[in-house]
Amino acid sequence: MTAHTTPAPPARRGRRPGTNTTRQAVLDAARTRFATDGFTGTTIRRVAADAGVDASLVMQFFRSKDELFAAVMSVPADALTRFSAAFEGTDDLLGERVVRAFIEVWEIDARTSEPLMAMLRGAIVNDQANKQLREFLQERLLVDAIASRDVDGATLRAGVVSSMLVGLMVGRGVVGVPTLADAERETLVALVGPAVQRVLVPAPPATDGKE
Amino acid sequence: MTAHTTPAPPARRGRRPGTNTTRQAVLDAARTRFATDGFTGTTIRRVAADAGVDASLVMQFFRSKDELFAAVMSVPADALTRFSAAFEGTDDLLGERVVRAFIEVWEIDARTSEPLMAMLRGAIVNDQANKQLREFLQERLLVDAIASRDVDGATLRAGVVSSMLVGLMVGRGVVGVPTLADAERETLVALVGPAVQRVLVPAPPATDGKE
Numbered sequence: 001m002t003a004h005t006t007p008a009p010p011a012r013r014g015r016r017p018g019t020n021t022t023r024q025a026v027l028d029a030a031r032t033r034f035a036t037d038g039f040t041g042t043t044i045r046r047v048a049a050d051a052g053v054d055a056s057l058v059m060q061f062f063r064s065k066d067e068l069f070a071a072v073m074s075v076p077a078d079a080l081t082r083f084s085a086a087f088e089g090t091d092d093l094l095g096e097r098v099v100r101a102f103i104e105v106w107e108i109d110a111r112t113s114e115p116l117m118a119m120l121r122g123a124i125v126n127d128q129a130n131k132q133l134r135e136f137l138q139e140r141l142l143v144d145a146i147a148s149r150d151v152d153g154a155t156l157r158a159g160v161v162s163s164m165l166v167g168l169m170v171g172r173g174v175v176g177v178p179t180l181a182d183a184e185r186e187t188l189v190a191l192v193g194p195a196v197q198r199v200l201v202p203a204p205p206a207t208d209g210k211e
Numbered sequence: 212m213t214a215h216t217t218p219a220p221p222a223r224r225g226r227r228p229g230t231n232t233t234r235q236a237v238l239d240a241a242r243t244r245f246a247t248d249g250f251t252g253t254t255i256r257r258v259a260a261d262a263g264v265d266a267s268l269v270m271q272f273f274r275s276k277d278e279l280f281a282a283v284m285s286v287p288a289d290a291l292t293r294f295s296a297a298f299e300g301t302d303d304l305l306g307e308r309v310v311r312a313f314i315e316v317w318e319i320d321a322r323t324s325e326p327l328m329a330m331l332r333g334a335i336v337n338d339q340a341n342k343q344l345r346e347f348l349q350e351r352l353l354v355d356a357i358a359s360r361d362v363d364g365a366t367l368r369a370g371v372v373s374s375m376l377v378g379l380m381v382g383r384g385v386v387g388v389p390t391l392a393d394a395e396r397e398t399l400v401a402l403v404g405p406a407v408q409r410v411l412v413p414a415p416p417a418t419d420g421k422e
Contacts, residue, residue, distance in 0.1 A: 130387075137388045138389055156394055165378070167376070167381065177345050192375075192410065
């Protein structure tokens, strides 16, 4: 399509007329491809072919399939970055950091919370959004982060924590359960953090072993 | 239509052959339909067909889809009884008992799971369902049970646990996240139980106090 456009430097938007058009063409192709083939079945190469551009240009714009997917789902890479950041550091208070990151991404920053809420609402009534949310939760959210810690059952732990925290966000934001909606953010962090910690980090064998 | 796996409760109301039986058949059909198709996707006509009655009879009984929905969504007393039962006994393994009761109510027994799923799917698109879910989470689910234990912030704790476990059930059943859907029930109980325990039962001051 606009294959002859001079490649623009990455992460610069609107520098010249061709760039935004090409970027949009890639996004459109990716949206369709993710919609029909799903996350796993979609390749950068195929999206590039659909958009009529070179694969290297897609990489230049979006750096990875993950970020391309995030852009299509309107989930700013910012959200993913923040989850990853929560996993940096020691196990100590990991649960609280993750809960805090969740609340920030889902509630404080409208640029992340609005598209996430939209995807969530869509997932209940729309099969395609459901499929995308499923893959997103399964393969993206927290999985990379926790896997890097080399814990047994990392995927299951990530899925459990993601779904439980999404449930909390929905109870607070969508359903509006008063006791949840009224709770201070740090009250929730203090209450839920240790629980999340228990799922993410296996209990040390040193304790009394009762739980 | 009432061919549920679990035996019917002994207390049968109004044995008169005509009206109550037909009304019950309509409710059963509606419950299944709302649970699978959601509020928007369900029509009076379709429910009537499922129940083997005329649509005008459904209207005669319930006047509108909204009222039919409200009738279906009354939270099964059975579910509340089972949650209360989970709270009986010592604090030991309370979290695991609660998680197990949740899974039973949401997944195993169709008499409880269908109305709950109907309420959940409806809550996204229907204000009445949203209100009912909100009240259910705030006032009914776990609150009485945990309040009986005289714990600080009982309502908040109950709301947090309810919303997180509903999130888990949605991730597993509605969204169908593979790692969650594939997990054995007792694996989930073992992983999530201690986390729920941490929210329901304040950490004893005796431990190192780090978490």
